[in-house]
Amino acid sequence: MYQFSGKLKTFSIALMIIGALGVGYSxxxxxxxxxxxxxxxxxxxxxxxxxxxxxxxxxxxxxxxEEGKKEAHAEGSSHSEAxxxxxxxxxxxxxxxxxxxxxxxxxxxxxxxTLLVLAFYASQRVAQAGWxxxxxxxxxxxxxxxxxxxxxxxxxxxxxxxxxxHLFVWMADGTFDPSSPNYDAIVDGKKxxxxxxxxxxxxxxxxxxxxxxxxxxxxxxxxxxxxNDGNKTYKKNYHxxxxxxxxxxxxxxxxSWDWIMGLDPHWFSTLFGWYVLATLLVSALxxxxxxxxxLRAKGHLPFVNDSHIHDLAKFMFGFxxxxxxxxxxxxxxxxxxxxxxxxxxxxxxxxxxxVPFLAMVVMNFVFPILxxxxxxxxxxxxFVVIGGLVILAGHYIDVFVMVMPATVGDxxxxxxxxxxxxxxxxxxxxxxxxxxxxxxxxxxxxxxFLHESEHFHYYNIEHQGEENQH
Amino acid sequence: MSNKVIHAFYxxxxxxxxxxxxxxxxxxHIEEVxxxxxxxxxxxxxxxxxxxxxxxxxxxxxxxxxxxxxMTNYMMIQDWPQDIGGKPNFSWxxxxxxxxxxxxxxTVFFAAHLxxxxxxxxxxxxxxKKAENPDPRTTDDHFLMEIPVHNNEEELTSLLxxxxxxxINVVEKH
Numbered sequence: 235m236y237q238f239s240g241k242l243k244t245f246s247i248a249l250m251i252i253g254a255l256g257v258g259y260s261x262x263x264x265x266x267x268x269x270x271x272x273x274x275x276x277x278x279x280x281x282x283x284x285x286x287x288x289x290x291x292x293x294x295x296x297x298x299x300e301e302g303k304k305e306a307h308a309e310g311s312s313h314s315e316a317x318x319x320x321x322x323x324x325x326x327x328x329x330x331x332x333x334x335x336x337x338x339x340x341x342x343x344x345x346x347x348t349l350l351v352l353a354f355y356a357s358q359r360v361a362q363a364g365w366x367x368x369x370x371x372x373x374x375x376x377x378x379x380x381x382x383x384x385x386x387x388x389x390x391x392x393x394x395x396x397x398x399x400h401l402f403v404w405m406a407d408g409t410f411d412p413s414s415p416n417y418d419a420i421v422d423g424k425k426x427x428x429x430x431x432x433x434x435x436x437x438x439x440x441x442x443x444x445x446x447x448x449x450x451x452x453x454x455x456x457x458x459x460x461x462n463d464g465n466k467t468y469k470k471n472y473h474x475x476x477x478x479x480x481x482x483x484x485x486x487x488x489x490s491w492d493w494i495m496g497l498d499p500h501w502f503s504t505l506f507g508w509y510v511l512a513t514l515l516v517s518a519l520x521x522x523x524x525x526x527x528x529l530r531a532k533g534h535l536p537f538v539n540d541s542h543i544h545d546l547a548k549f550m551f552g553f554x555x556x557x558x559x560x561x562x563x564x565x566x567x568x569x570x571x572x573x574x575x576x577x578x579x580x581x582x583x584x585x586x587x588x589v590p591f592l593a594m595v596v597m598n599f600v601f602p603i604l605x606x607x608x609x610x611x612x613x614x615x616x617f618v619v620i621g622g623l624v625i626l627a628g629h630y631i632d633v634f635v636m637v638m639p640a641t642v643g644d645x646x647x648x649x650x651x652x653x654x655x656x657x658x659x660x661x662x663x664x665x666x667x668x669x670x671x672x673x674x675x676x677x678x679x680x681x682x683f684l685h686e687s688e689h690f691h692y693y694n695i696e697h698q699g700e701e702n703q704h
Numbered sequence: 705m706s707n708k709v710i711h712a713f714y715x716x717x718x719x720x721x722x723x724x725x726x727x728x729x730x731x732x733h734i735e736e737v738x739x740x741x742x743x744x745x746x747x748x749x750x751x752x753x754x755x756x757x758x759x760x761x762x763x764x765x766x767x768x769x770x771x772x773x774x775m776t777n778y779m780m781i782q783d784w785p786q787d788i789g790g791k792p793n794f795s796w797x798x799x800x801x802x803x804x805x806x807x808x809x810x811t812v813f814f815a816a817h818l819x820x821x822x823x824x825x826x827x828x829x830x831x832x833k834k835a836e837n838p839d840p841r842t843t844d845d846h847f848l849m850e851i852p853v854h855n856n857e858e859e860l861t862s863l864l865x866x867x868x869x870x871x872i873n874v875v876e877k878h
Contacts, residue, residue: 562801562804565801566801566802566804569801570801570802572790607762609758693744693745
């Protein structure tokens, strides 16, 4: 049995504390009033340098940004002052959103990765895969992270539904009221789907459904170890996994509409659910590879050989290409037809998020392609770790670029709120995963494919770093 | 001295694998092994060098990508930059997304076809080529190991008999 080492536990708790402090600080330091926002805007422009200061031609809050606005409007100064106020209020909302959005990105990323590990695990059971049985306990342990992240997600869902934040613009008061200045006819037309009770109930159903499957499969997987009942338990788990996969495919799609696409309620894309799935699936496989490599290096997985690592890396490689395919299919179809109601989505991203938007294509496609195309490289843990780090960072940026433009607009930055939210969820991940791994035998013994998995050998590579019994 | 070889026949791939290992460990050179189907691990047992076909395919793919980039840039941007439906043709990068399907397909096309042709050339197979199998049974249900004889016919025969060969022939090779 594996023992959750005190060192690792302390490390994860330290991450959680540092992360929580950072998240708390970012909420505390977010501006409260329009005046705060104006001050922040002014200081931003000050720090933008002396170029602006050299031509202070009248208006007090001079800035390249607002001047550009004035010229564009070409109207009286009183009007531009009102404009400036409206702008400051807009920025205030964005700045207030930032700690929420930063936490939301990290939370969704952590929850989504865990969910996709669960789905991948279910698919391995349904496919009766012969190679991955020795990794079942690793995957099960990772899915333990589903419980805390689901609870936190539910809290965030409830806080959003009760107007503690402005993450989802369609939840603002008066959106569905024709007599309100906030009225939005387009969103009103989507009221049958985008309404707070429906949204909250759906969210609860997704989270509950996933957690129920995880609870059942984990319990029965451990029961399988000692079942000895002519594979009855095994078959039960097989059927449970089939049912879960159907449920998962439907809820994953709806979850991506509700939780991500709902941030831009004027915009829609049909392959969005797949796209979110691909992002999370690559990250999930990378995380499985990381935890496996770590535990194997510590000597807790003696039955995992280089071929298992090689297979995981192959999946990382293949689904990186799959992600790129979906990313490009979504981008190119919208770019090509250039219909304004669709293109705004990418204009917002290309104008304000150029570096992350382009960097993620390099990190999620070019880099893994070149690094993991070679069979020998795929079986070397340290190569897989290098590739995986870039993939994980790239897909964090991907989720970042999905969420941030709709919530904080051009006020984005990867600073204290973002990094501390990541640390917080990384700490929760380590704690949940490794304490769960310590609770069961590291080998899923009752599985009829166990023997095949233990002797799994991909013909094309030489095993290293373990005794080669083949 | 004439050029003699021993043909040892086997009727099971497991027995063949053991025989190959035994013959190798007795330090005899195995000229060739004929099989009706791929036997996993035979190349490793024979000590054959790994194939480099995948490396050639990668280079062919890069070539195809280069051709596609050159072609789209020359045709659509440099030679006749027409305004077609408002697509930006001021530079290759601005119109790049529209070229990606071509770039992808040509990369695959070059990688696949040139690798296959490389394979044909390296394994010397082409239409109307005279078949080289020494015994028709090797395409159906027998495995054949060919070992050159250097005045050690007796010794080889007894060794091969031990390995479970079902038939051993000494033949002149032309």
